Amino acid sequence: MPGNCLLIISKNEGVNPISIAEQAIESGVIDKVIISDGSNEETFKRLKAKETQKIEVISEKKYVKTNEIGKGIGMINGGLAAIEQGFEKVGYIDGDIYNPSMGKWLEFLFDPLDRNIDIIKAAFSRNPADGQITRHITRPLIAMFFPNAWEIDQPLGGELSIKTEVLKEILTKGIAPPYGWGIDSFITMKSLMYGYNMGEVYLGQKMHGKKTLTNLQKMFIECFQEAVRMIQYFYSLPVRKKINPITMVSSPFKKNSSFDEAYMDVKKEVERSLETFKLIKKMYLPHDDLFYDIKEANDFDSFYKKTQLVNVNIWVELLYWFVKKYSPAYLDQYYYRWKIRSLCFCLHEINTVEQAETRTTFQAKAASDFITKIGERPSIDDSSKKMYFYQARN
Numbered sequence: 127m128p129g130n131c132l133l134i135i136s137k138n139e140g141v142n143p144i145s146i147a148e149q150a151i152e153s154g155v156i157d158k159v160i161i162s163d164g165s166n167e168e169t170f171k172r173l174k175a176k177e178t179q180k181i182e183v184i185s186e187k188k189y190v191k192t193n194e195i196g197k198g199i200g201m202i203n204g205g206l207a208a209i210e211q212g213f214e215k216v217g218y219i220d221g222d223i224y225n226p227s228m229g230k231w232l233e234f235l236f237d238p239l240d241r242n243i244d245i246i247k248a249a250f251s252r253n254p255a256d257g258q259i260t261r262h263i264t265r266p267l268i269a270m271f272f273p274n275a276w277e278i279d280q281p282l283g284g285e286l287s288i289k290t291e292v293l294k295e296i297l298t299k300g301i302a303p304p305y306g307w308g309i310d311s312f313i314t315m316k317s318l319m320y321g322y323n324m325g326e327v328y329l330g331q332k333m334h335g336k337k338t339l340t341n342l343q344k345m346f347i348e349c350f351q352e353a354v355r356m357i358q359y360f361y362s363l364p365v366r367k368k369i370n371p372i373t374m375v376s377s378p379f380k381k382n383s384s385f386d387e388a389y390m391d392v393k394k395e396v397e398r399s400l401e402t403f404k405l406i407k408k409m410y411l412p413h414d415d416l417f418y419d420i421k422e423a424n425d426f427d428s429f430y431k432k433t434q435l436v437n438v439n440i441w442v443e444l445l446y447w448f449v450k451k452y453s454p455a456y457l458d459q460y461y462y463r464w465k466i467r468s469l470c471f472c473l474h475e476i477n478t479v480e481q482a483e484t485r486t487t488f489q490a491k492a493a494s495d496f497i498t499k500i501g502e503r504p505s506i507d508d509s510s511k512k513m514y515f516y517q518a519r520n
């Protein structure tokens with residue numbers, strides 16, 4: 127019976143996936159690597175030429191027949207391959223990671239699966255300007271709607287390990303997985319709502335390709351939409367399982383609080399965004415007036431002053447209403463407001479890596495307190511009660 131399979135998800139990452147695969151095999155933890163790849167023909171052929179007995183390269187469309195594109199396809203496809211080949215445990219890793227010694231992560235990612243944990247998410251130190259979707263969307267939403275799991279720090283990371291039987295259940299039963307960037311939210315939230323035990327392990331620093339806030343619109347929309355879809359699904363179930371708290375798994379990796387990479391230039395990011403903030407419209411939700419005022423900012427200084435008010439409490443309240451009154455017609459409006467919150471966080475709340483992490487945890491706690499305060503909390507632990515969501519307007 128084959129044991130551990132590592133899935134590398136890639137699209138046009140050159141032959142980097144092969145060097146990850148070689149390190150994985152060298153580590154002795156992994157029996158087989160499957161690269162689930164969506165690259166152009168030339169890159170795919172280059173990968174294919176480097177196949178070995180233990181490194182297989184498959185097209186991301188081998189098991190998922192669709193004309194759509196997205197990271198979810200790569201992950202579902204790889205998962206189905208590992209399930210078919212009968213592996214006991216499966217790990218996922220992004221194909222754009224270029225750390226020189228990532229092989230040493232693998233034992234810490236796979237071993238906890240032998241200790242009553244069903245799925246382990248990897249967490250890494252990150253630049254204060256990084257992880258803005260996680261910090262302001264996914265983490266506070268988990269804290270609000272799955273409060274027992276509020277401590278999960280990095281629910282969207284692409285690196286995780288999972289028991290194959292659990293992966294099979296998640297991919298093939300109940301609500302179907304998404305094809306795009308929503309896949310990580312899906313795996314995290316569905317594992318939680320199915321009552322599995324989730325752990326999180328800190329693995330140091332990850333080096334990989336990065337995007338600016340402006341390049342994140344599609345990712346934001348898909349991650350947010352998926353979170354809303356999963357929350358609404360969970361609260362529509364006639365019987366809900368209890369969500370288990372997150373197990374923090376210890377590891378020898380030291381927290382790293384300094385970065386060589388230059389931080390995102392927040393001032394430039396503000397200046398290049400001012401024009402798009404002119405597209406802010408009323409949403410008939412709390413704090414419309416605040417965002418209308420920010421819309422009037424014509425330079426960095428006035429943006430700086432006007433955004434001082436977009437604090438944790440305002441954001442958490444707004445996020446709650448985004449979900450309760452969710453409408454796909456407002457996706458761009460959610461995006462502008464999230465971007466303002468992210469810029470505001472970078473400008474007014476953080477100077478150091480530690481501060482960014484403390485504030486992120488504080489915001490998650492505020493999200494879970496908010497739900498308690500408005501009295502929705504009791505209905506969460508009582509599966510006979512449904513939570514009411516407003517009908518989507520199109």
Ligand SMILES: Nc1nc2c(ncn2[C@@H]2O[C@H](COP(=O)(O)OP(=O)(O)OP(=O)(O)O)[C@@H](O)[C@H]2O)c(=O)[nH]1
Nearest residue numbers: 135136137164186196197200220221222335336337
């Ligand atoms: N198979 C496949 N892989 C994809 C697709 N889109 C992205 N990937 C891979 O998924 C991994 C993660 O994508 P990134 O673009 O690095 O996204 P990310 O690291 O989650 O986000 P950032 O933190 O913003 O960099 C990379 O290895 C990509 O090559 C796709 O459509 N198909």
Ligand SMILES: [Mg+2]
Nearest residue numbers: 222334335336
């Ligand atoms: Mg990346």
